[in-house]
Amino acid sequence: MTERLFTETLPAAVGEDLLSTRLSTDVVFADLGAETVRPLLTFDALNDILSRCALEPPRLRLHREGAPVPPARYTDAGTGSGADRSVIRPDGLYRELRGGASLVLDAVDRLHAPVQEATDDLMRLVRERAQVNLYLIWGDSHGFDTHWDDHDTFVVQVEGTKSWKVHGPGSRPHPMKVDSDHGHTPPEGTVWEGVLSPGHVLHVPRGWWHTVAGTGDVSMHLTFGFTRATGIDWARSLLERLYDVDFFRTDLPRFGSAEERRKHRHELVRRLADAAEQHDLDGFLDEHDSRFPRRQSFALPWAVDGTAPQAGTQVEFVPILPPPLQREDGRVAVTVSGKRYRLPAAAEPVLAELARKPHTTAGELADDSGTPLETTAAVLQALVRHQLVLLR
Structure with a gap:
């Protein structure tokens, strides 16, 4: 297939x-x-x-x-x-x-x-x-x-x-x-x-x-x-992090002495090396995945009129890469295409099952996630508004 x-x-x-x-x-x-x-x-x-x-x-x-x-x-x-x-x-x-x-x-x-x-x-x-x-x-x-x-x-x-x-x-x-x-x-x-x-x-x-x-x-x-990620992409990501370092936002001492410019460059190199040491590849790749684009897709009329899905309603999970779930203050959070979504804790088993099986029905999703159909339907109503699922 x-x-x-x-x-x-x-x-x-x-x-x-x-x-x-x-x-x-x-x-x-x-x-x-x-x-x-x-x-x-x-x-x-x-x-x-x-x-x-x-x-x-x-x-x-x-x-x-x-x-x-x-x-x-x-x-x-x-x-x-x-x-x-x-x-x-x-x-x-x-x-x-x-x-x-x-x-x-x-x-x-x-x-x-x-x-x-x-x-x-x-x-x-x-x-x-x-x-x-x-x-x-x-x-x-x-x-x-x-x-x-x-x-x-x-x-x-x-x-x-x-x-x-x-x-x-x-x-x-x-x-x-x-x-x-x-x-x-x-x-x-x-x-x-x-x-x-x-x-x-x-x-x-x-x-x-x-x-x-x-x-x-x-x-x-x-x-x-x-096109696969390369060291150039890692370095570009590192560069974006340097905006948070005061010293890198400081003007270069163009009109200072040669010694002042030498010391400034030495400090830039030292701080750059420190930032590079902290910017590990696993973290970069995780961030790379969290920004992965989703397909442009539309879910009319569901996303506008808020109709509750029934047991036989077809459900498709939109994210191409299944996003990791994180618990935050009694809620569950996912990051898709660089945007973070926080949902009630009841959504966690539904999201986990969608990540495992992105094409299903609302009834199967409820059964497989161990979530009542009414609760599953409410979660899907929220997800379709955030363009995380399609309903048909």
């Missing part, structure tokens, strides 16, 4: 050491089977997305032989709500695809529920934000030249075949999107080579160069991309 694709199906296929020893450090290949990934995206679903959603460049775009295809070749000028916009022209899109162009659609996880479910599952696995882009091509052309990505990826082949060569890390280890050097070069040779077919999954670490080309057939794959 797509909602357990990364946390259960993939580790079962490649080994439980995926996170501890292989993620971001090695190529990982798995054959999960075509039927396993088929629910993610089909051509019928893609046609529906293209028909219903007002997509336009650059979110939907075409590339050929390493260069973007001018949008004027497959779009028309149009208007929407009084604003100028581009409208995808089907005949132009078909013509460019027949000519070897590659279609790229960004953030398809925001457009199609099965892909969103798999993306949320990946985020629970790696505890980082993720986005999914779609790549579609016919023939033996390629959309991009040999390149590296500034994020880790899991490539999931859903239709047809595509040829991959992974060359490994280049002359600059762990390159970043915002970096001081983008002039690094690819390595010689290839560390992994193969043709992906439906059901195949390939993990390519950040900064690893790769070459991708069509095989003469159709190819449609999803690239699940995520």
